[in-house]
Amino acid sequence: MREMTYAEAIREALSEEMRRDESVFFIGEDIGVYGGAFGVSKGMLAEFGPKRVRDTPISETAIVGCGVGAAMAGLRPVVEIMFSDFVAVAMDQIVNQAAKARFQFGGQFSVPLVIRTPSGSGTGAAEQHSQSLEAWFVHTPGIKVAVPSTPADAKGLLISAIRDPNPVLFLEQKLLYRTKGEVPEGDYTVPFGQAAVRREGRDVAVITYGRMVARCLEAAQAAAAEGIEAEVLDLRTLAPMDREAIIRTVKKCGRVLIVHEACRTGGVGGEIAATIADSEAFFWLDAPVRRLCGEDTPIPYNRNLEDSIVPRVPGITEEILRLARREASWPRA
Amino acid sequence: MREMTYAEAIREALSEEMRRDESVFFIGEDIGVYGGAFGVSKGMLAEFGPKRVRDTPISETAIVGCGVGAAMAGLRPVVEIMFSDFVAVAMDQIVNQAAKARFQFGGQFSVPLVIRTPSGSGTGAAEQHSQSLEAWFVHTPGIKVAVPSTPADAKGLLISAIRDPNPVLFLEQKLLYRTKGEVPEGDYTVPFGQAAVRREGRDVAVITYGRMVARCLEAAQAAAAEGIEAEVLDLRTLAPMDREAIIRTVKKCGRVLIVHEACRTGGVGGEIAATIADSEAFFWLDAPVRRLCGEDTPIPYNRNLEDSIVPRVPGITEEILRLARREASWPRA
Amino acid sequence: MGVPRETLRELYLKMAQTRRFEETAARLFTEGKVHGTAHFCIGEEATGVGVCSALAPEDLIAQTHRGHNQAIGKGMDIRRMMAEFLGKETGYCRGRGGCMHIADASVGSLGANGIVGGGIPIAVGAAFAQNYRGQDAITVCFFGDGAANEGAFHEALNLASVWKLPILFVCVNNYYAMSTHLSLHMNIKDISVRAKSYGIPGFSLDGNDVVAVYTATLEAKKRILENGPELMVLNTYRIMGHSKSDPQTYRTRDEVEAWKKKDPLLLFRNRLVEAGEFLASDLDALDAQAARDVAEAVEYAESSPEPKVEEALQDVLA
Amino acid sequence: MGVPRETLRELYLKMAQTRRFEETAARLFTEGKVHGTAHFCIGEEATGVGVCSALAPEDLIAQTHRGHNQAIGKGMDIRRMMAEFLGKETGYCRGRGGCMHIADASVGSLGANGIVGGGIPIAVGAAFAQNYRGQDAITVCFFGDGAANEGAFHEALNLASVWKLPILFVCVNNYYAMSTHLSLHMNIKDISVRAKSYGIPGFSLDGNDVVAVYTATLEAKKRILENGPELMVLNTYRIMGHSKSDPQTYRTRDEVEAWKKKDPLLLFRNRLVEAGEFLASDLDALDAQAARDVAEAVEYAESSPEPKVEEALQDVLA
């Protein structure tokens, strides 16, 4: 199969959908000639013209709102928010408008809107350009959330998102844009709400998503060298969340490590842990449910500091091994 | 001791602090002559004058931003957001500015800002005026979150909040405004991060906060009639969260029910469950960790629908009893 | 008056219906039949009715929380409005939204919004869609004087101006944002000057003159289809409190009384009679019809079923 | 030029320092010594330097992401700026913020903001504090042409106008928001007309003329302390790319070359020499001093310690 980057896969998905469906259009800041801050839409203006690929003023509320209104009026907008941190500027349009419109109008409208936005730390862009904010939206009924971890998923999930009649927050992983992977040609979808077992194992279930998937796989590899077989589950979408897959892997392994980049407290890891702790899987647990997450801090600029606050391969490996060896020491608080 | 309402207690706290400290001022929409949408600030304009109690235009971003800037410049602003749903309109100022300023400027500034806002459903105000959004901010390092459940706590926590050098989101419980309770006179504080055991018990630990505390106490009462003694823990502040108290009550009771009004998925209940499941308390658990929360839906207008989606006393009682009697059936997902 | 007699009749009837609808709704409140809140536009009927009556079915509107006149103006069904007000399954939002969120896709209403200013960017999106499809239609976006201070207003007008979208921004200036007088929330007197920030036409007119409003909208629509957005400010007054629980301590009785003399329905009636377009008895008949329509709506609403609790979680997602 | 010789000297030196600072920073990037991004104001030095040099120590400023000129103008220490750029513990933000977030409480800088427009309401709050305390001081709020389309801009200017706060809003119009030309993000040519929406004075001037900027600020400050906010638009041009990774496909080389002829540093130099205020050799000496200052700053920064990883979680809360 062809190899392409995560960014290229996104561009391909969006372009294919725009070719297929005249009602799909794309707006955002500097997505035209500039091709987007991360180059995702390079060349799209040339292909689709300024009617369908349109630069906006710096007005995130209006950008998302324009998407909501166009969606309610029957189009299929894809809007880009340049960094996911800026969803805060458009928060009302996302949570009070897009996510509520269908319900509050008694089902009269649907809002087939996709908000694409790069998420995560690791680029030295500091506090206001590095957050992982998925938890806010997982807690918002009426909007779906996707966090693709591979180029193939990026394409398949984006196609699903565009065809979905609901608003979707599509959190692209900044640091994955240039990673390569095999991507099927043409029209295929990756369904929402279906996690993927990225590595089979039996000793420890590692539940993760987004850019942490690769780190968890690496850690699982390292643990395997020590005779411990970790299973790595990639959730792929967080809303809906594949709770069955979570329960399945926990029942299989009996020990579980949850890993995400977003800061720990109030993060999606809590939802995963609660899902486990309030399910039949609870009875299969051989050990407490561990979370290894970003620290509860804004993201600093300095590279060493920045690196230090997000889970890394050695730390993940260590947690896997400690869980497997029943060595974990459980903090009081 | 004197009895007063929750709203009066808040007004007293704010007024006393304004009398004590000239650097405290209060701005928001219709807080002056009108006295605030819920009457909390009635009479304050007359006492403090328009310099210190100031009506604003409908501009939530500017209101919070004005608070951030004034706090950075050394004042102690208290700002009111008329309904907590509107924090979405000011989200950038809250999470990207107020919560980040100290860290991103290397500790040069502090941001002693209090954002007071009424939260919760039950008034027939529907989707955009009824949300419980605390989880977003519990997941935001750099801001504290208080959810007082009694008039005495409302006063003591608000005084703490105003004196705190950090931004505080003070989530008032709309439906508690008119409830009465004993409130100490004068100057006292309720510290952040200290949960309160509202009822001692040994069979089931009920962990909750805000307006659900009263419902949990009622349910505990009902359970007691059946011979089951539930302990009810009121977290009082969610950031910081009193994890020690959580672990303590779980170790004591072995069974745990988490109750909140906010919708379940991604809610603070997940953080509580994860705290338990990843602590020594795990080893004391006799049963899975149950959550009884608001349903994952926007809040509907119709009274019956609205009532039906938030935990109620009979449902809480039933959960306590089922937990105590090991009757709980654990859903697959 | 330069407007066909049939149109004058329609304008009068819709205004009378709006008035009667709200008076009745207010009574239902007092009778404790309503859980929730409502915002009445009594005194402002000429704005929504005048504007919306000038529109075609394919034109869209984004309403405000104070929008019964807008809804009736655009042709919404009073029965389903009343049913929504009472939270019934037959209501426009199946009882989920209440009157702060009535919408009717079938007549081109994108719905009322509970977030002040929240509907303005959405209206821009709807106008984008009309433009994108090459439709010969416009979107009308209503909002209040208070809403014109939200960031959403600014971003939306700017975006519409850059893209020359077919949208008429209608600011219903009733001089108050809740309790806050215009002079305390803006440092300008004429809101229409804000159009200059976007290089688009802006104008103010008497929002209590339904014929002027109707005519101005017709003309604006023509220009907008050619040249892009405009901002129309309709100066009017809210006679009732802001919402059901408003002590109205922020304004004088005299001020309210003075505006009551400019009651748009009364002014219109007098003018129609004076101009010889209608007999007073013709208008009485229209008033009676409005009363019948609303009474029927109440009956419909009251006899309609409550939403089923088992269906509470429907429509969160499509 | 109507400005004391010592002030002219200061203006020139600060502009030269800014220029040298950024040229050096750009080189450090190329050498791979910097992780992150930076936004350079080469070509715009006269704006921040001209404005801030007219301020008193107790005046406050809110900076933009493109604000080295603002920082140096207000008297920040180049060594600590460079240290921050390199992410060192001795930097203004202890390496936590980077150059997008430099701040210096000691000279009255409330910091640069990574959220376009995010600093505008904060500046209003600072001006509120000055006013509240009865201080004889103003706040200057910098933002770009692109930022003037954010809702925060609108809300902040409106609030400041209603409360007559002592604030000077300075729009640094370099005609681009990243790759998007003014004509694609606004439907107006002169941004200062936006002042009319708030009933405050608005005016535009040549942002490449440091003396004009300096003088205009001095005068504005006097008026502002009397009458409240003003909007000053400084028209200028960004010579470098938007940030370190800008292919600059959105503008022509000719356009850039034309603006290079209006280089504010060069213009100022020529004018100073022509007016006989300084000899070219005097200015050469100032250039050399700027170069020395920056070289010293680099040395300081490079020899400064990295932040300690064990201290990564400090300062999240006070």
Ligand SMILES: Cc1ncc(C[n+]2csc(CCOP(=O)(O)OP(=O)(O)O)c2C)c(N)n1
């Ligand atoms: C974002 C937001 N802020 C505040 C409110 C509360 N609120 C509802 S209506 C209103 C006044 C609106 O004034 P205006 O726009 O002039 O409309 P009017 O009520 O006068 O028709 C306020 C403050 C809200 N619903 N949404």
Ligand SMILES: Cc1ncc(C[n+]2csc(CCOP(=O)(O)OP(=O)(O)O)c2C)c(N)n1
């Ligand atoms: C809210 C927000 N939206 C978008 C960005 C990305 N961004 C950073 S600078 C910039 C351009 C800003 O343009 P302008 O205000 O004119 O300032 P300039 O860069 O020209 O100095 C953009 C789009 C951001 N940082 N914050």
Ligand SMILES: [Mg+2]
């Ligand atoms: Mg109004």
Ligand SMILES: [Mg+2]
């Ligand atoms: Mg610019």
